[in-house]
Amino acid sequence: MLVATGPVDPTADLVITELNRRRIPCTRIDPGAFPHDVTLDARLADDGLWHGRLAQGTRRIALEDIRAVYWRRPTTTRAIATPPGPDRDFAEREARLGLSGILAALPDITWVNDPARAAACTKPAQLAAFRAAGLDTPDTWIGNAPLAHGRFCAEHAPAIGKTLGPITHTDVTGTRHVINTTRVPDAHAGHPRVASTAHLVQAEVQERAFEYRVAVVGERLFVTEIHVDAPYLDIRAAPDEHTTYRPGRLSTELARRIVSVTRGFGLAFAAWDLIATRDRRILALELNPGGQWAFTPDHHHVTSALADHLEHTTR
Structure with missing residues (x-):
């Protein structure tokens, strides 16, 4: 192996x-x-x-x-x-x-996962697959048209910006930067520099109750609730001392749709990010074919499930 x-x-x-x-x-x-x-x-x-x-x-x-x-x-x-x-x-x-x-x-x-299939699992493809499967997602705009960018940001203020690819970037000096989710400043909405590349902008999810990290291995789901008792925008940047992790549960129908989408991308593993709102909506944000799960309370179960999946073909 x-x-x-x-x-x-x-x-x-x-x-x-x-x-x-x-x-x-x-x-x-x-x-x-x-x-x-x-x-x-x-x-x-x-x-x-x-x-x-x-x-x-x-x-x-x-x-x-x-x-x-x-x-x-x-x-x-x-x-x-x-x-x-x-x-x-x-x-x-x-x-x-x-x-x-x-x-x-x-x-x-x-x-x-097969790297070719993982590479095809882009954020635009994910969001389309989520909607097609009946999952709720934030309203999203992708493009480089400044006027359309400005209209979307005005319609969905406050709007947030995310990377389309990995959140790390190494500049010409070799310095590594992390690009977390940020609110789009008013001065940046519709700015001419939007034309320089593609941008992913979403409506910010209001009234968040907590977030989920769901590790999918085959048809098995391992659900973790992530609670933060301090203001934050990007869960990855939330202060550790204000963050707690708890085992969670999803409805049978939601779990079925998550497995179906994961399988549809040809993935044996995926780490999903979901948001639960105070009015009990659950929104799918993204899935990561190489996402982290070692921080979750049931990481030993995920480890065992992955080992089971890999071991099956080596015997």
Whole structure:
């Protein structure tokens, strides 16, 4: 079994520990460290299959031994041996296509989750799928048209802005920034700079009671209520000393719809974010194919469920 993640990942550590306890052989390699710290040696055999090995330092795994892949959070591919510029861009593209292509070509692999399916699970696709499944969502606008941006923000004031992709950004100096959800300032609504890129803007959910983090593994749901007794806008930035986590429950129908949407994206795992309002509405915000769950009260149950899913294909 291959566990594909970065060098620091406490969530993956939980699953690896459980797999080791069950004596399930697993090898941890960071695909993002290819090509500078990972070696790929693959040859197409007469049987039409790729044979060879994948190695990082002393850790190595034969391609033909890979029956399951736990694809968590690999780092970004960087061809650091190549000078910055077009040559590095080319080297990094080739590295991504080479390694991902080999892994995708391996037969009968159980993925948690297939990176191609995870990449297709964009926020616009998620929100459309939520509505199609009968789930409630905040009113949303995406685009780069300043006038339309201004009209939406005025109609739904206060409006909030979110990233369409990961919330982390590394600038030209190498400094890493976290971009949490923020209210759109009046001066930014309809600003000409909106035309510079795509923006995701939503109506802010009023009268929040609490939030849910729901870990989905196959058809099993692990529900956590997140309560914050202090003002906050983005749950990820809520003060720890004012945040509590409790086991939660969802209605049978809501759970069925969550599983259906997750399965529709071809995902074996997803971490959902929901908001419960004081008038008992539940709004679906997003699902994350590589979301966190180690902080939840029942994280050991999620660990076991993931190990069960991965183990099934290795026996």
